[in-house]
Amino acid sequence: MAKLNITNFDGVYEPAEDSYLFVNHIPNLKGNILEIGCGTGLIGISLALKGNKVTAVDINPLAVEAAKSNAKNNNVDLEVVEGDMFSSLEGRIFDAIVCNPPYLPNSEDKYDDSKLALAVEGGPTGSEFTIRLLEDARNHLESQGSVYTIISSKMKEFQTSWNQEVLHEEKFFFERLRLVRFWRS
Numbered sequence: 001m002a003k004l005n006i007t008n009f010d011g012v013y014e015p016a017e018d019s020y021l022f023v024n025h026i027p028n029l030k031g032n033i034l035e036i037g038c039g040t041g042l043i044g045i046s047l048a049l050k051g052n053k054v055t056a057v058d059i060n061p062l063a064v065e066a067a068k069s070n071a072k073n074n075n076v077d078l079e080v081v082e083g084d085m086f087s088s089l090e091g092r093i094f095d096a097i098v099c100n101p102p103y104l105p106n107s108e109d110k111y112d113d114s115k116l117a118l119a120v121e122g123g124p125t126g127s128e129f130t131i132r133l134l135e136d137a138r139n140h141l142e143s144q145g146s147v148y149t150i151i152s153s154k155m156k157e158f159q160t161s162w163n164q165e166v167l168h169e170e171k172f173f174f175e176r177l178r179l180v181r182f183w184r185s
C-alpha cells in the first residue's frame with residue numbers, strides 16, 4: 001500500500017492507537033465503503049488507496065475540511081460529507097461501514113475543546129454512540145454487508161442482535177481495544 005501522508009488539524013481528532021489498530025488490521029474490503037466519523041480521513045483514505053470507493057462522514061466541519069485536504073495530498077478520491085451519522089445519506093446503501101467511534105463514557109469534567117469531547121465521548125456509558133450506529137446501519141448496509149468498529153474495555157457491555165466476531169485485540173496502558181465485525185444473519 002502507498003504510504004499515507006496525513007496532516008493533523010486543530011480541532012480534529014489526531015490519529016491515535018485506535019486509528020492505527022483499525023488501519024493495520026481491517027481486512028480487505030470490496031465495493032462502496034462508508035466511514036462514519038472520519039476525523040483527519042486516515043482510515044477512509046487508507047481504504048480508498050486500496051481501490052475502494054469511499055464516502056466519509058463527520059459531524060465536525062473542521063474534520064470534513066481536514067479529510068478533504070488529506071485526500072487531495074494522497075491523490076485519492078474520497079467523498080467527504082458533513083453530517084450527524086447517517087443523516088446526510090438518506091437512501092444510500094453501502095457494502096461495508098467502518099467507524100472508529102467516540103467510545104469513552106462522558107466525563108464529569110468538561111473538555112476545554114468541545115470538538116475533542118465529540119470525538120471521544122460515546123455517551124453516558126460510552127456505548128450509546130455504537131448502539132445507535134448499529135441500529136441506524138441497518139438502513140444503509142447491503143444485506144450481506146458488515147459493520148467494522150472498535151470496542152473498548154472502557155465501554156459498558158451492551159446487547160445486540162447482530163452477529164459479531166473479534167478480528168483483532170490489543171491491550172494498552174489503560175484499556176483493551178478490539179476491532180469487531182458485526183453482521184446480520
Ligand SMILES: C[S@@+](CC[C@H](N)C(=O)[O-])C[C@H]1O[C@@H](n2cnc3c(N)ncnc32)[C@H](O)[C@@H]1O
Binds near residue numbers: 036063
Ligand atoms: C475517535 S474519532 C476517530 C477519527 C478518525 N476516524 C480516526 O480514527 O482517527 C471519532 C470521530 O467521530 C466524529 N463524530 C462524533 N460524533 C459524530 C456523529 N454523530 N456523526 C458523525 N461523526 C461524528 C468526531 O468528530 C471524530 O472525528
